[in-house]
Amino acid sequence: MIRKNYNSLLITHILDGNFTYVKNGKHTTAHKGDTVILDCYNPHEYYTENGFESIWIHVSGSNSYELFEEIEKSNGTLIKCKDIHYVEKLLFRIYDSIKGDTPPSELRISVDIYKLFAELLNFQTTKSLGENNYEDTVQQIKEYISDHLSENLTVNELAMAAHMSASHFSRIFKQQTGFSPYDYVLIFRLNRAKFLLKNTDLSVSTVAYKTGFNSESNFIYFFTENVGISPGKFRKLKF
Known part of the structure; x- marks a missing residue:
């Protein structure tokens, strides 16, 4: 699939299988447990050979882009977090808040998104x-x-x-x-x-x-x- 000019960030966490994304001509494969963050405004494409399962969210806002730039500069777009379960917990909680039957709490969602960004940004500092x-x-x-x-x-x-x-x-x-x-x-x-x-x-x-x-x-x-x-x-x- 090829995408461009979509004004948001895509955060995808691989639950099973693997997929390959192409950014600036570089092919990068993400495996189970990996998290990928991409700026959807810039051209990119992705494909899978044997299928994959993931949980993903789109995020927008000026603060989000500032955090993305820091993450990309420090860690790239393929993140191997130490606490995979914590990342999955945050993503599923954000997803459930948005898709649930009750009106979502924007404050709670924002807090969880910032926690997610913090985890993606800081995963490398203890190495x-x-x-x-x-x-x-x-x-x-x-x-x-x-x-x-x-x-x-x-x-x-x-x-x-x-x-x-x-x-x-x-x-x-x-x-x-x-x-x-x-x-x-x-x-x-x-x-x-x-x-x-x-x-x-x-x-x-x-x-x-x-x-x-x-x-x-x-x-x-x-x-x-x-x-x-x-x-x-x-x-x-x-x-």
């Missing part, structure tokens, strides 16, 4: 400096992978970009993402290929090139093995 540095480094490598996806990315190359040894980088990357660098790149290639097949008219060979495969036949084999159908058949599916 150690070293932990933050690793998160920043891994995020930079994710962006490097996205920007260089058409290239033959190796663990050694990614480790050099992170200024680490290959073994140390692989260990840190898996701690932060849950995937080895090799597996992460393959999954990223596959998800980008799915996105291009469904949202562009690029030929299969061009999609193969843009996602880093050295031949169309290798791409078709890899795609079919992992998705269960060929790229051509996948493109024809209606979701």
